[in-house]
Amino acid sequence: MILRIVVGLGLTVIAFAIAGRRVWWLKRLAFSGQSAPERVAYAKEHLAGEVKTQLAEVIGQRKLLKWSVPGGAHAATFWGFIVLLLTIIESYGNLFSRTFAIPGIGHWAFIGFIEDLFAVGVLAGIVVFTVIRLRDNPRKEGRRSRFFGSHTTAAWVVLALIFLVIASLLVYRGAQQNTGVFPYPDAWAFASWVIAQALHPLGYGVNSVLEVTFILLQLAVVLAFLVVVTYSKHLHIALAPLNIMFSRRPNALGPLEPMRSKGKVLDFEEADPDTDVFGIGKIEDLTWKGMLDLGTCTECGRCQSQCPAWATGKPLSPKQVILDMRDHAFAKAPYLLASSDEAREKLPEAVKAEAERPLVGTKAGNGVIDPDVLWSCTNCGACVEECPVDIEHIDHIDGMRRHQVLIESAFPAEAAVMLKNLENKANPWGMAEGRRADWITELDFEVPVVDGKIGAGVEYLFWVGCAGALDDRARKTTRAIAELLHTAGVTFAVLGPAEACTGDPARRLGNEFVFSMLAQRNVETLNDAGVKKIVASCPHCFNTIAREYPQLGGNYEVIHHTQLLARLVEEGKLKPAGKVEEKITYHDPCFLGRHNKVYTPPRELIDAVPGTTAKEMHRCKNRGFCCGAGGARMWLEERIGKRINTERVEEALALDPDTVSTACPYCMVMLGDAVDAKKASGEAKQTLEVIDVAQLLVRSVRSGSSRAEAVSTREEDPPDPPAAGLRPAR
Ligand code: SF4
Ligand code: SF4
Known part of the structure; x- marks a missing residue:
């Protein structure tokens, strides 16, 4: 014994x-990483909620x-x-x-x-x-x-x-x-x-x-x-409950966090690039929560299996990003944990070489993360949605982008034009700000433009967005929404030329400085105008205004147009009586669906139109497949692998639809381009359309007519003005 x-x-x-x-x-x-007091404070404040989360996510x-x-x-x-x-x-x-x-x-x-x-x-x-x-x-x-x-x-x-x-x-x-x-x-x-x-x-x-x-x-x-x-990777047995406890709530989708340095939100006017942390430039710029993410990954590959960049042959795998950062953190650890410079000097050469290695490499290589990996991300959120241990991939990727853009000035050259246009003209295409109100002149009713305060009797500020005001395809959606709101008796106004880009493309690209500039301008305009309720047609604007502007003091009740239109149909204020006998498949925009959980209203609108037959693509709702435009990818060339929009449209074509519908101007551009290419190659029927669900609804409400009548009604829309240079190079 x-x-x-x-x-x-x-x-x-x-x-x-x-x-x-x-x-x-x-x-x-x-704890060699940065502090994250906001995570601890949140967990403490929401202790009861955390217990429930642990029961559901860990035990359940x-x-x-x-x-x-x-x-x-x-x-x-x-x-x-x-x-x-x-x-x-x-x-x-x-x-x-x-x-x-x-x-x-x-x-x-x-x-x-x-x-x-x-x-x-x-x-x-x-x-x-x-x-x-x-x-x-x-x-x-x-x-x-x-x-x-x-x-x-x-x-x-x-x-x-x-x-x-x-x-x-x-x-x-x-x-x-x-x-x-x-x-x-x-x-x-x-x-x-x-x-x-x-x-x-x-x-x-x-x-x-x-x-x-x-x-x-x-x-x-x-x-x-x-x-x-x-x-080993089985560290997750111990770390998963902690990682889940300190994750962003409800999850790391939706808003990006403001830039923080030493636990405080960075003030660009006072920040010092020599002493402050600007995004993630080295592994120790991660917060301890970021480090915890690295240690918690189970290597299950669920994120990788859902990533549109990976699925189309690009070098980005969200799992591999986490694993590469983890391997680097472990290899650099003796350097980070050494007690003095002398101790560092005595470290093996391999450790010192690892410590010298840049986190994001150059085209010449040597970096932990290849630039092509970093810039392939569409911020679609599929990885975050799938990860069973709540790893925050987008925060890591966009954190590295922030450092590359703000400190290294290293980003794809084609994005420079977009950033310059945002700074100078407050829209990504650099079009004259006055053109933002052009679409109003194409309507046969008045749309008030806010001048000073929003009128007392005006319920909604209609946030049109840059694409909604300036892009040919999206303007049709804008007109449809305006017409539907007018028909339903909803009072609304627009900012017209005073509206600036929300800053989403700049923020997702990593340029927090340009984002702050645009966001502050918009928040000031909206607050000065006394705006309380906003209806937005672009999911990116919707996400930014509803969930990021509160970081800058902009607090509004924001609704997406599909949510408002579905409510108006339900209340009987809009009557889609005209038949549209078409097979329709709906593409979930990532920033409406996965990032903001709006899945049902667009589908309700399709179902509300008599005659439609809705068919779901294999990848839909929270497993929806990106169009390829998010994360500022709309403005970047897609040089590697298969085009994401082509992959998505091929999935739609497998259903032989008459119409591909969506609810986002970015998706309209991407899917529209891919459908046009398929039509040109004879792989799609010439009558196939890509439209916003608002356009579908307006046809039914307007005419009560057959498809032929509806199309002809649409053709009565005034021609769009020439928009040379509107599309990014592809
Ligand atoms: S956000 Fe989307 S594109 Fe980016 S890594 Fe995650 S799954 Fe891939
Ligand atoms: S889903 Fe999460 S745990 Fe699984 S490999 Fe991806 S990051 Fe790691």
Whole structure:
């Protein structure tokens, strides 16, 4: 007995010493990052909500279970390990007494049953994981595998360790049944009972040896697992609850956070590039929450599997961004944690070289993150939406973009024109500000332009947006919305030439300075005008005004046009009576859907139009596939891989629709361009249209007519003025 106590406790001390040292090192590394007092303050203020989140996300495995098979296997393994903590207590108790039982519950038949049930559940879980990993093998599947780029050897080691934990557990429990020291009624622990039947012929003596040996083996495997966890991706077992607790709420979609330095929002007038942190320029510019993200990644590849950039052959994988940053943080850690410059000097050359490595490389290479990776992101949010441990990929990517733009002046050349236009003309195309009101002259009713204060009887400020005012396709949507609001008797006004770009393209590109300039101007205009309620047609404007302008003191009730129109239809103020007998598929704009969870109103509008047949694309709603324009990609060339808009339109064409509808001017441009290309190549019918749902609705409300009539009604729209140079180069 003494020997097994010495071995058992000796192994425990060694394992805890190794794991503890590693945990201390990890903690020091995480806190070598910047402070994030806002995350702690939020978690403290919303403690009740945090408990609920932990119950849903960690205990309930909510996000994981969205992928039913791997999610079910993970839940079985996770819940199994919680229940099996009881068996670890029993193993330690058995070191001191063969007849040990947990005080109070240690002889309950139900506990014996539950322990075996979950042991079998864990075994089933690892069988499923094994099959998934064999079928989705990155060596065979290449980029199509979600495990491409993951550390697969470590994953196999962990699966083997989990198997050994359960196998050794069942063997020692079976042997205990044969030696008569098992604390529960034998048959209730059904899996152990089966093993006991197999071991029974070996006799009491052999079973006694097996009992002790496998108790020690089980403890050894559990302790090895503990050590492996602290050195592998399985760190997520400990870090996921923390990462989820300190994540942005409701999630890291929607607004970007303001730039912070040393825990405070950066004031551009006082900031000093030499002492302040401008975005993420080196790994230690991450906050401790950012560092926590790196350590928490499970390498599951869910984010990668949903990323439109990855799916179309670009070098960006959100998983790989996190893993590359993590590998770099670990390799640079001795440098970051060294106590003095002298200590740094004595570090191995490889560590010093890693410390010198730029976080974002140049075209010549050497960087941790390749510039083509950084600039491929559309900010679509699919990665954030999918990540089961709430990693905030967009914050990392846009944080690095901020540093590249503001400090290094390193960004795709074609974006410079857009930024200059924003600074000089307050719209990305550099068109004269007076042209913003041109569309009003094309209507046969008056639209008031705010001059000073918004009128007392005016309910909404209609935020038209740059595209809505200046882009040919989007202007048709703008006119349709105005006509529908007018028809429904909704009072509204516009800012006209006083409206400036919300700053979204600049912010998503990383130019926080230009964003602040435009946003402050707009907030001042809106506040001076006494605006309370805004209807926006562009999801990017909608997201920026509703969720980012509060960071600058702009607080308004903002609604997207599809939400308002759906309400007007429901209230009977708009009557879509005209039949439109068409097969329609709806494309979810990322900044309306995933970022702001507006999925239903656009679909309600399509359904409200008589005669329509709605067909969903395979990738829709929260799994919708980006058009390729977000994250300022609208203004950048797409030189690598397949075009994202082509991929999306091909998915739509598979349904043979008459119309592709959407609710975003960016999506209209991207999908429209791709459809035009398909028409030119004969792959799409010439009658296929890309329209906003507001255009569909106005046809029905206006005419009560057939498609032919509706089209001819649309053709009565006045011609758009020439818009040379309106489109970015593609
Ligand atoms: S935001 Fe979209 S494009 Fe960017 S990394 Fe995530 S999934 Fe990929
Ligand atoms: S970032 Fe999240 S979704 Fe992507 S691999 Fe890591 S844990 Fe999985």
